[in-house]
Amino acid sequence: MASNFESSIHRGCDFIHDFSCSPCEENGFNTEAHHYCTQCTKYYCQNCVSKHNGLYQKHAVLGRKDVKKWEAAPGVVDALERCGMHPGEALKLVCGDHDQLCCYVCVAIDHRQCSKILHIPDEAKGVQRNIEFQQIPKKIAEVQKQFEKMKEARLKNMTSLKKMRAAISDEIKTIRKNINEILDKIEKTTLQDLDGMIAEIEINLKKDIETCDKMTIELQNMIAAFQTKAKSSESKSYIAYRKSQGMISQANDHLRGISTIECYNVTYQPNHLIEELLFSIKTFGAIEEQTVLTKQREDPHSDPNHVFSVAEYKEYNVKISDDKHPYVIRSVCEMPSGEFVIADFNNYKVKLLDKEYRVLDHCDVPGDSWDVCHIDGNEVAVCVNSELHFINASKGKLVTTRKLSFNHKCIAAAHHGGQLYISSGTALYVYTMSGRKVKKLYEDKYGGNTVRKCAISNDGKTIFITNREKHQLITLDNNGNKLALLTDPDMKGPTGVHVTPAGHVFVCCIDSDTVLQVDKDGKKKLATLARKEDGLYGPGDLLFSSSTSSLIVGGFKDTLLVIKLN
Template sequence: MASKFESSIQRGCDFIHDFSCSPCEENGFNTEAHHYCTQCTKYYCQNCVSKHDVLYQKHALFGRKDVKKWEAAPGAVDALESCGMHPGEALKLVCADHDQLCCHVCVAVDHRQCSKIHPIPDVAKGIHRNIEFQQIPKKIAELEKQFELMKEARMKNTTSLKKTRTAISDELKTIRKKINEILDKIEKATLQDLDGIIAKLEKNIKKDIKTCDQMTIELQNMIAAFQTKSKSSESKSYIAYRKSRDIISQANDHLHGISTIECYNVTFQANNLIEELLSSIKTFGAIEEQTVTIKQRKDPLSDPNHVFSVAEYKEYNVKMSDDKYPCNIHGVCEMPSGEFVIADGNNSKVKLLDKEYRVLDHCDVPGNPFDVCHIDGNEVAVCVNSELHFINASKGKLVTTRKLSFTHDSTAAAHHGGQLYISSGTALYVYTMSGQKVKMLYEGKSGERMVEKCAISNDGKTIYIINYFKHQLIKLDNNGNKLALLTDPDMRYPTGVHVTPAGHVFVCCELFNTVLQVDNDGKKKMTTVVRKEDGLNSLQDLFFSSRTSSLIVGGVKDTLLVIKLN
């Protein structure tokens, strides 16, 4: 035998009403209400309202034209009991299949097939004795307090952001002032050159004018003397003749010397390099959004001085069938997709590897690629002799798109903030993406391989370089000032340096085949991660994958060594 509840669902399931008749609903029927009684605080259909009127002739009723008064009436469904899906309908039921509160409309529309639907009064029995129910006010109060604290923190954050904006604005003004001072000096020097040339030419003009005046006077005196003496004795006339001839000759010489220069003039050829450099720079610096998250426990990947230990080693063969020589991996970088690009110096190839370090594709380069760095998106840059080759790695293929040429060797490359950092082996330069040299950031003082490789911190404020022959790791600021210098017995002939996004610093070395972890300050070795006995050979470069928490190490070997770190 079906329950009263089940029959009510069957008899009223096809109709959705904003207000249902209260007496009908109590008897298991879903009937649309047309009247509301403010004193009974109940809804009535046409049939039930007639019975109501017989019993309560003096009660005030609102019809459908006053339905807005129904919603505001004391008997209307309050916000707590109102169905979120069907406003105006009261929550009367619980669907245990979906663990969801329902009104009659919810059941009729969305829960026809559900078998475990119970009236709320049945489920709610004993709720006041439920410990979890009793703790609700406390939990709500705690959450309210947390939201108040969060609001207060956000308001303070707003104030701090305004202060940050002011501070950065002041820094921009300082930069602008320095640039203006530099431009003022350039302008002053140019004007000094101009004034010097103008003064020299004016001096020449004054000299010519003075010569013209002197010769005019002498010629006038001579013509007067000649006219007077020519009427005297022949001897005097002869003397006047001879002197006149000398003056005329002298005057012709002066006139010829002066007339060879039609006029003095000054031209100006603007140095377009200044405008080109300024035009290539879009902003005074990189402005980056930073989000400081609250962590329940310290995440080692976010602590720049967390000391890693080795979990396991694995080797992956990267030799191709047409490689003529053993692979010599000079450069490694990871793509956003999780694929890797490596530079094989011995075989003059750039190779694309999948996430399992299998070779997907390669492209040949005209020389030994000495380093590779990720630029943006699917683009990498590869150092080849005195050139930088840009290669697109997409859909499992490598395609060379363009190249830049330098007047020096290109042995290492890094990218940050829309600028390229290129090592020549002896110095570190900064270039625009179009190949315009911005400045020489740092220069070694004693021969080759003083700047073997370079790495830049995630915020762009710190640069690490390695000096191969002096066995040094050098830390610079972004103006090229030396901040720290590290030497260590395990760091012999360093060939690769890498900085993770969190600031962990790793260095690989060729002689002892060691990989060192260095503290973020660049002042001390924290640990020697691996040594020669681990099977490495003539290490050349390394890269830390935050995705897998692994060091990918390359050297003179046909395999990459992947070191999983704890």
Template sequence: MASNFQSSIQRDFIHDFSCSPCGENGFNTEAHHYCSQCTEYYCQNCVSKHNGLYQKHAVLGRKDVNKWEAAPGVVDALESCGMHHGEALQLVCGDHDQLCCHVCIAVDHRQCSKIHPIPDVAKGIKRNIEFQRIPNKIAKLEKQFELMKEARMKNTTPLKKTRAAISDELKTIRKMINEILDKIEKTTLQDLDGMIAKLEKNINKDIETCNGMTVELQNMITAFQTKTKSSESKSYIAYRKSQNMISQANDHLRDISVIECYNVTFQANNLIEELLSSIKTFGAIEVQTGMTKQRKDPLSDPNHVFSVAEYKKYNVKMSDDKCQCVIQGVCEIPCGEFVITDTGNCKVKLLDKEYRVLDHWDVPGNPWDVCHIGGNEVAVCVCSKYADKEGLYFINSTKGKLVSTRKFTFSHRCIGAAHHGGQLYISSGTTLNVYTITGQKVLHQGKVNGTTVEKCAISNDGKTIYITNYDEHKLITLDNNGNKLALLTDPDMEKPTGVHVTPAGHVFVCSYNSGTVLQVDKDGKKKLATLAREENGMNGLSDLFFSSRTSSLIIGRQKDTLLAIKLI
């Protein structure tokens, strides 16, 4: 018993250098000698055996300890504890399969039962095949890192070329915008010059009239004074002609004095500034990595057909909501928060990543669609019986609060909106209108009566536009010039409302009457899958948005709950 206790004390004692042969036999003995040729440490007993076998080896004693492999009190980097620097690794915790120093044992592994000295578990390690393979594995890894470094160094040259090419492209875009602005300025100045020329012509005409009448009146007064000194007949003639002249002069004065002066004013087109200020960059800059072959990520694979992993519901009703929530629009902003429009309670609501209501903004009308503009800014379509309340309201999310910043008004209704490349796509219910810095154009015209153009979505490259035709149960696909590419109908698509396209080109459509969520091919020609039906709780669907962050479809409907469908 005493022997075991003494052995335990001996093993737990910490030495700056321990005897190597004793360590291999499970003993923790202080070393007093070091052989630089064997690179081993020896106690007094073991050094005599070493010297008997290797008489020509140079053995250093404690007086030359500074010439040993490590200086006194300094632990070799390989044997140093990563948690407690300067402490030597001397034990192994079998419970956690972890190398430990005595501080580790005292602090973190006090309750562990499988604590073993390293010399015990290290027996025979040099004969282990895996141990013998370590140098080759390290050499191979070192070679791979050298090759990787060379590849990375080579990569810097094409990156610089890419930077130069994109910079040239940006200059081309800037030049094009400058040309457009120059053209707008030229047209505006031409209109101004034409107007000024017309006004100057009117002014010169009035001046000529004044000059002409002044001369005639001077001649008349001279003639009148001369004739009145003659016979009464000549005086009468002078009187009558003077009367006519006075009447004519008064008529001219009355005509000229109607306009006291000409003032020209200028009303700037704020749409240009507002559109440009809403654009943060000339385009999206993305990193494309060349990767080794591996399983495709469904989010980046445009041909992937999704299936449903789970359905969840989240309550978005607020305590002061007087009516049932009617979620007409859903979108996500880069910070992971969601913005939804609640038409039932005339509110725009801000949700956190767990779909809890953080804040709301009271809308002066009925909010319908919502789309992301840039940063934490969204635009909300508002309909109202009061014309001055209708339009597109821009709202910022700042530190969990919603703040309205500006508003666009249109000559038509505004029930659906999308934004791409600095252009606004606005649905009126019967037309899809696109607004650019150069003005407005009608991209698509549906039937005048009813709702034949509800909502729209734009592909990531801006070349394809998807429109839901609510009344005629259709999904319409256009190119960016308004040419019709496809027309899709399906029994599972009755009264389609929301449409969304992911950056990879996956297209999703939800329908109000059929209570379905469909995945459609990127050409808009065929249904790929029916992801949810009315029996899954899909009823009264209004809008949907795919969150790449959670791989989930977030669906708004005429209920107090928001639906989240996890896709795989």
């Protein structure tokens, strides 16, 4: 039991603790208790226990390590028996209408209008002999084992992630090394160009220096010779004069040649493209998360355009002794428990079937039962003339709870996203669960049965409508805009339409006695899955049961046709 006390269950935005601090709870706060006073018989959080201990120093206060003693203390409600909505109250009752455990506060606030409020001791009689009760520990152990396997898989996944990280890190380092080598090569080539240019300039500078040295020496010699010859005969002086002029002219030519270049400089113009490219690149590559789906999700049937084939056809009789009129099954829906609810149009009945399609219970409705749709949990809604009757289906029983009335016919209904989609035969309306009209989504007044039934995709973005009058399947978006219109020789008088959570779309046609599969966009037929020779007669509605991979079809017969699909 102690392990239960260590946990908490998230509910909405609050946490339901095994023990909530009593003073905090009185002040409207939800705080987990860590202490229990045996004299005060109250729970305290860390903050409140300090104030308590200051006032009552001699009281015996138990901590979390003594939580078993909390449970044994007088007035303490066992965590298992504590109401989830009102933690201070014990579960004493069961609401049969909602199949829900309740405390007295629950009944007073939420179940005052319910007709079946049962006492737990009465309902619990013989429960220990119940096979399902006896199998609970085994089922819990199985679920626990699955969590242990899941934990083991996740731990292995963490180890594999570390290995992946190391491998990717090595790959990045290799890329970095390659980039470094490329940059080293670019640097080497650039420096080689620089060294080659400076070497050529140095050659030119050395030539100029050598010319300067040579001319300086020759000019010095010429001055010495000129001064010597100038004191001798005029002839020698004249020769010295002429050679000196020639020497000066030659020297000036060298000076002009050298002086045209005042100085040699080397400049560097960086290639910023490299920096710009590197600056624009944030990572060495894209890091993406990849999830490997389970085998169940990898099932090819998860493809909305996967074309099914038929494994077998089988009929199940759903007639009961109270049936007085020819049988017409207008609608079929499946409950979360795997049970089925069908609408018997001619006999003004709604019937509850078990997983083997055996009738468990039935209830009468005040008129033609046109359609039945699953709402939520154990609740279904049945279209009766211009009303929608809500029925609770639990523990093998059907109980009518409430109804909504409309100012138009109600021949088909669907539920999605907390809203009701109601067909009047020529229009499709959207209502809130309380019966307030939101909008008229679509209308076709040119005929008497232009909006027969509708089905809504799992994401709520696509709506399929059967137009029996014009032999069409119409596809709308959730604003009522027409996306597609499908006709086919096998589609005569389409009545029922069903879309699975994976997006498969099925249609049954009352005039051509066919069951069709169409693509997810409602634009083309993918397959004809059943005809009259397969046992189909006047099909009114159909349903795909994912638990059995079967189509359940109802029509002008006292049997359901179950089509097992591959």
